[in-house]
Amino acid sequence: AQSVAQPEDQVNVAEGNPLTVKCTYSVSGNPYLFWYVQYPNRGLQFLLKYITGDNLVKGSYGFEAEFNKSQTSFHLKKPSALVSDSALYFCAVRPYFNKFYFGSGTKLNVKP
Amino acid sequence: DGGITQSPKYLFRKEGQNVTLSCEQNLNHDAMYWYRQDPGQGLRLIYYSQIVNDFQKGDIAEGYSVSREKKESFPLTVTSAQKNPTAFYLCASRTTQDNQPQHFGDGTRLSIL
Numbered sequence: 598a599q600s601v602a603q604p605e606d607q608v609n610v611a612e613g614n615p616l617t618v619k620c621t622y623s624v625s626g627n628p629y630l631f632w633y634v635q636y637p638n639r640g641l642q643f644l645l646k647y648i649t650g651d652n653l654v655k656g657s658y659g660f661e662a663e664f665n666k667s668q669t670s671f672h673l674k675k676p677s678a679l680v681s682d683s684a685l686y687f688c689a690v691r692p693y694f695n696k697f698y699f700g701s702g703t704k705l706n707v708k709p
Numbered sequence: 710d711g712g713i714t715q716s717p718k719y720l721f722r723k724e725g726q727n728v729t730l731s732c733e734q735n736l737n738h739d740a741m742y743w744y745r746q747d748p749g750q751g752l753r754l755i756y757y758s759q760i761v762n763d764f765q766k767g768d769i770a771e772g773y774s775v776s777r778e779k780k781e782s783f784p785l786t787v788t789s790a791q792k793n794p795t796a797f798y799l800c801a802s803r804t805t806q807d808n809q810p811q812h813f814g815d816g817t818r819l820s821i822l
Contacts, residue, residue, distance in 0.1 A: 606749070631810050640713075640799055640813030641752075648808045687751065695740050695759050695803070696767075697811060701751040 599624045601690055603700035610678045611708055618673040618703045620688030628692040630671040632662055635685040635702075644686075647671060658682070678707045711736045715800050715814035721822050722787065722794060730785045730817045732800035741783035742801040742811065745769060752799065758783055759805065787819065795821050 600623045610616045622628065629648050633641035645656025652664045662673045671688060688700040713734045722728045734741065740759050744752040754767030758777040772791025777783055783802075787794045797818050801811040 601751075603751075629808055633810075633813075638797075638816070638818070640715075640815045641801075641811075643810040643812070646808065646810055695757060695805065696754065697742075699744075699752040701749060 599690070599692055599698045601688055601698050601700040603686075603688055603703045605703050606701075607704045607706065609706045609708065612680050613677050616673075616675050616678045616682070616705065616707070618686050618688075618705060619670070620672060620700055621668070621670045622688070622690045622698075623669065624690050624692040624698065626692055628690040630662075630664065631689040631691070631697075632656065632660070632671075632673050633687045633689060635687065641687060644673070678705075680707050680709055683707045713800055713802055713812055713814035715798075715817050717817060718815070720817055720819045722819060723822050725789045727786055727788050728819065730787070730798055730800075730819070732783045732785065732814060733781055734783075734800075734802045734812075734814075735781060736802055736804075736812060737780070738802035738812070739780070739805045740803050741777070742803075743767075743773070743775065743783070743785045744799045744801065746797040746799055746816075755785065755798075794819055 602621045631646045632644040635641045647664045655661045685702045689697050691697050716731045742757040743755040756775045758764035774786045799816045800814045803811045
């Protein structure tokens with residue numbers, strides 16, 4: 598069965614500190630990997646994706662993500678967190694065709 | 710501006726009533742999706758469509774129905790058979806080019822009266 602795990606329901610970080618939001622997956626083949634952000638009562642916004650190549654991918658708003666094939670992980674990172682980064686973050690994988698599988702989401706709280 | 714429009718933003722359903730959620734996109738995307746979002750459960754796929762006049766069940770299709778008569782439109786009907794319909798419903802679309810992400814609308818929040 599295909600699955601995506603975000604082991605932390607919530608991550609708390611102080612403004613200016615680095616942040617990491619974790620994602621691991623269990624899917625067949627070589628999936629495409631995505632991160633999205635959701636603000637209250639809004640849809641999901643695309644942040645970044647990994648398709649192939651360099652294991653460190655850069656995306657919107659200063660976010661980046663590190664792909665690790667041996668650990669089947671795709672952790673979201675940012676060197677210096679902003680209060681405005683506070684939101685719900687989703688990891689998603691697309692193992693084949695047009696289906697996507699989403700993690701349960703991680704709420705990021707950035708405190709001033 | 711291109712995008713996905715979901716309407717209404719809030720919807721209330723009475724017992725035994727069917728309700729239809731609208732999703733329209735002007736991105737010229739072939740594939741469209743409906744997800745249900747419940748707190749702590751992430752997004753669960755209800756139905757998806759890769760082309761006009763064709764759609765497939767997702768993981769939680771029971772109690773829901775869809776149609777895809779036009780490329781731009783993918784309405785979702787929540788039938789009376791769906792016993793727990795209170796949730797946030799999200800529509801998404803994407804081009805079927807291999808590595809592209811989904812684009813999402815701003816959702817419809819459905820509640821039971």
